[in-house]
Amino acid sequence: MNIKEVAKKAGVSVATVSRVLNHPESVAPDTKQRILDVIQELEYTPNWFARGLNFNKTDTIGLLIPNILNPSYMEIAKGVEDVSHQKNCNTLLCNGENAIEKERKYVDILIKRRVDGIVLVSSLLESDNIENITKQGIPVVLIGENRGDIKGIPIVRIDCEGASYKAVRHLIDIGYKDIAIIYGSTPEKENKRKVDGYRQALAEEGITEREEYLQEAPNTIEGGYIAGKRLNDLKHRPRAIFTSSDLLAFGAIDAMKDHGVKVPEEVAFVGFDNIRMSNLIEPKLTTVEKPMHKMGVVGARLLFDIIDTKGEDITNREILLQSKLKIRKSCGHKERIGEIF
Amino acid sequence: MNIKEVAKKAGVSVATVSRVLNHPESVAPDTKQRILDVIQELEYTPNWFARGLNFNKTDTIGLLIPNILNPSYMEIAKGVEDVSHQKNCNTLLCNGENAIEKERKYVDILIKRRVDGIVLVSSLLESDNIENITKQGIPVVLIGENRGDIKGIPIVRIDCEGASYKAVRHLIDIGYKDIAIIYGSTPEKENKRKVDGYRQALAEEGITEREEYLQEAPNTIEGGYIAGKRLNDLKHRPRAIFTSSDLLAFGAIDAMKDHGVKVPEEVAFVGFDNIRMSNLIEPKLTTVEKPMHKMGVVGARLLFDIIDTKGEDITNREILLQSKLKIRKSCGHKERIGEIF
DNA sequence: TATAGGGTTGTAACCGGTATCAATACTACA
DNA sequence: TGTAGTATTGATACCGGTTACAACCCTATA
Numbered sequence: 175m176n177i178k179e180v181a182k183k184a185g186v187s188v189a190t191v192s193r194v195l196n197h198p199e200s201v202a203p204d205t206k207q208r209i210l211d212v213i214q215e216l217e218y219t220p221n222w223f224a225r226g227l228n229f230n231k232t233d234t235i236g237l238l239i240p241n242i243l244n245p246s247y248m249e250i251a252k253g254v255e256d257v258s259h260q261k262n263c264n265t266l267l268c269n270g271e272n273a274i275e276k277e278r279k280y281v282d283i284l285i286k287r288r289v290d291g292i293v294l295v296s297s298l299l300e301s302d303n304i305e306n307i308t309k310q311g312i313p314v315v316l317i318g319e320n321r322g323d324i325k326g327i328p329i330v331r332i333d334c335e336g337a338s339y340k341a342v343r344h345l346i347d348i349g350y351k352d353i354a355i356i357y358g359s360t361p362e363k364e365n366k367r368k369v370d371g372y373r374q375a376l377a378e379e380g381i382t383e384r385e386e387y388l389q390e391a392p393n394t395i396e397g398g399y400i401a402g403k404r405l406n407d408l409k410h411r412p413r414a415i416f417t418s419s420d421l422l423a424f425g426a427i428d429a430m431k432d433h434g435v436k437v438p439e440e441v442a443f444v445g446f447d448n449i450r451m452s453n454l455i456e457p458k459l460t461t462v463e464k465p466m467h468k469m470g471v472v473g474a475r476l477l478f479d480i481i482d483t484k485g486e487d488i489t490n491r492e493i494l495l496q497s498k499l500k501i502r503k504s505c506g507h508k509e510r511i512g513e514i515f
Numbered sequence: 516m517n518i519k520e521v522a523k524k525a526g527v528s529v530a531t532v533s534r535v536l537n538h539p540e541s542v543a544p545d546t547k548q549r550i551l552d553v554i555q556e557l558e559y560t561p562n563w564f565a566r567g568l569n570f571n572k573t574d575t576i577g578l579l580i581p582n583i584l585n586p587s588y589m590e591i592a593k594g595v596e597d598v599s600h601q602k603n604c605n606t607l608l609c610n611g612e613n614a615i616e617k618e619r620k621y622v623d624i625l626i627k628r629r630v631d632g633i634v635l636v637s638s639l640l641e642s643d644n645i646e647n648i649t650k651q652g653i654p655v656v657l658i659g660e661n662r663g664d665i666k667g668i669p670i671v672r673i674d675c676e677g678a679s680y681k682a683v684r685h686l687i688d689i690g691y692k693d694i695a696i697i698y699g700s701t702p703e704k705e706n707k708r709k710v711d712g713y714r715q716a717l718a719e720e721g722i723t724e725r726e727e728y729l730q731e732a733p734n735t736i737e738g739g740y741i742a743g744k745r746l747n748d749l750k751h752r753p754r755a756i757f758t759s760s761d762l763l764a765f766g767a768i769d770a771m772k773d774h775g776v777k778v779p780e781e782v783a784f785v786g787f788d789n790i791r792m793s794n795l796i797e798p799k800l801t802t803v804e805k806p807m808h809k810m811g812v813v814g815a816r817l818l819f820d821i822i823d824t825k826g827e828d829i830t831n832r833e834i835l836l837q838s839k840l841k842i843r844k845s846c847g848h849k850e851r852i853g854e855i856f
Numbered sequence: 857t858a859t860a861g862g863g864t865t866g867t868a869a870c871c872g873g874t875a876t877c878a879a880t881a882c883t884a885c886a
Numbered sequence: 887t888g889t890a891g892t893a894t895t896g897a898t899a900c901c902g903g904t905t906a907c908a909a910c911c912c913t914a915t916a
Contacts, residue, residue: 186895187896189895189896190896193895200893200894200895202893202894205894224901227900227902227903228900230901
């Protein structure tokens with residue numbers, strides 16, 4: 175089942191067989207046909223390793239996401255995979271599990287496997303880790319918030335801070351003042367920005383910030399539940415809660431329901447991401463629509479641009495996609511709020 | 516950055532360097548240390564392809580699932596990945612997108628890449644496709660329903676038919692008679708079994724089956740919505756709906772709400788899978804608890820058993836995991852049902 | 857002192873391909 | 887007919903490792 179067998183059976187040299195596969199135009203038509211027939215008959219496919227050894231190319235990209243059970247990341251992954259598949263390229267999906275050591279380990283593996291490029295989604299990695307990748311000649315593209323100190327690496331993101339500002343601003347506009355935030359503990363930088371946006375909206379309105387209204391939690395439904403419960407246990411309970419992800423909102427809303435607190439009548443909610451489930455829960459969740467699939471697509475395209483052009487000055491590019499607030503029932507209505515507060 | 520450089524710098528032959536990496540016990544301690552120092556200094560890692568060419572082993576398994584946006588499959592994937600990662604093995608996650616051609620294409624890629632084994636989750640592939648894999652000496656394990664005609668391939672599954680029977684039986688027990696089913700169009704075999712379980716429960720009770728109560732739909736929230744709407748538009752509307760997945764239930768419940776039909780007062784629901792979201796929607800969904808993560812773990816362990824032992828008569832094994840009905844609010848209460856019907 | 861045997865190392869064949877270069881055959885043209 | 891030019895093919899070095907085998911050194915024993 176190797177090239178020698180094919181060559182022997184077709185009565186040619188291995189070079190000719192190799193040529194049929196790589197430069198078919200340079201082989202006489204009848205010889206070519208004979209060889210192709212033998213290839214088909216023997217179901218021969220060139221050895222993956224041998225090819226790699228010569229070409230040093232794998233037609234594989236690495237995709238590292240923080241958590242494969244988080245639909246928001248999976249939608250980004252889907253976008254990346256769609257492009258990658260279309261480019262006849264395989265995707266090695268790695269699950270960082272919100273742990274920097276695991277991310278590092280995966281990156282090492284990806285480098286070892288000589289992937290053609292790497293997409294990092296909301297990565298926890300620090301700049302020297304990432305530089306280490308590019309130093310090996312492997313292109314990298316970031317999707318989601320940057321750690322801030324990483325320069326020269328192309329990135330696709332949304333304006334988290336601005337989006338959060340607008341979300342909280344909306345709560346203020348419809349009458350809320352006691353607004354809390356539940357933000358994920360990872361990725362740190364991204365959530366810091368969301369907190370910044372929240373703070374800015376409050377500050378602008380002269381609302382003094384309460385420290386106990388800032389709740390950090392693991393970015394999961396369970397995390398949201400715990401943080402929601404904590405907020406609910408406060409003496410001075412918030413009337414509205416902004417969460418840095420929809421999952422956190424789901425958990426917090428569940429906590430409210432479990433403790434007999436009505437949403438949105440007693441506590442309003444605004445989430446972040448607009449995952450598919452966000453308009454299926456009760457009440458439908460007002461949330462920041464993050465163009466997840468598109469982020470994946472754009473990020474992957476950018477990566478392939480760099481791979482195909484060997485990266486001629488595409489680096490340093492930053493692509494900012496638009497997000498917008500999707501207003502649903504979970505933050506109540508102006509009229510009703512007027513009645514209640 | 517190749518083995519020659521290391522050898523030169525350490526003043527030894529390439530063979531000795533290679534030995535340090537593969538059979539360190541056969542190298543004199545001081546030589547070994549000197550070489551290790553050079554390796555560290557030069558940040559040398561053996562070329563992936565060259566190693567593969569010699570060992571014909573990739574430390575990679577392939578994992579093919581029908582849809583990466585379906586949380587039910589992702590939980591299985593997580594289980595597989597957990598084991599694989601623990602085994603120091605990489606996982607190549609492939610998204611079949613519910614299309615047999617895409618599955619075939621991915622399997623070809625996985626074979627070409629000489630993965631050490633393949634896990635197929637609820638695959639659409641036919642027996643000859645799968646035999647083609649094992650013929651190449653690549654172990655395969657199936658998770659989820661079998662197509663029925665595939666023999667000699669180990670499989671981890673639950674009793675879909677029995678679970679569905681019990682689910683519908685529960686609806687009957689609490690007083691429902693007009694029970695519809697919404698089942699996913701893929702994977703065909705799995706859903707056929709669920710329909711069989713549904714039918715059996717009805718037949719046992721002498722309830723005549725209505726053809727219009729059998730609704731097939733793509734296994735997504737959107738599919739559930741459409742099927743739910745269709746059922747709702749019937750002249751003789753069902754009083755209870757069993758769905759072959761939670762996603763379908765979510766969509767159908769959403770359709771009911773949009774059309775002002777109360778759940779569970781006017782239509783009861785029972786889903787299948789028990790994905791994380793199923794007890795967050797309103798009303799909390801009664802559903803068949805499928806041990807997804809465990810299925811992934813068990814399936815992956817089985818695969819590694821076969822890989823490690825070169826498959827000595829482990830084939831033919833079938834592991835049946837237990838599922839149970841998780842009763843929540845979406846199918847109403849006996850008392851209340853008594854009032855309504 | 858000669859020799860057997862273990863420990864350590866180097867040489868070179870090999871894994872399965874690709875690509876360079878030279879060799880050959882064939883054509884066209886002077 | 888001689889020769890240049892082109893099309894086609896084969897022999898072989900090479901990609902970067904692993905490993906069988908041989909060679910060497912050294913020590914222990916007869």
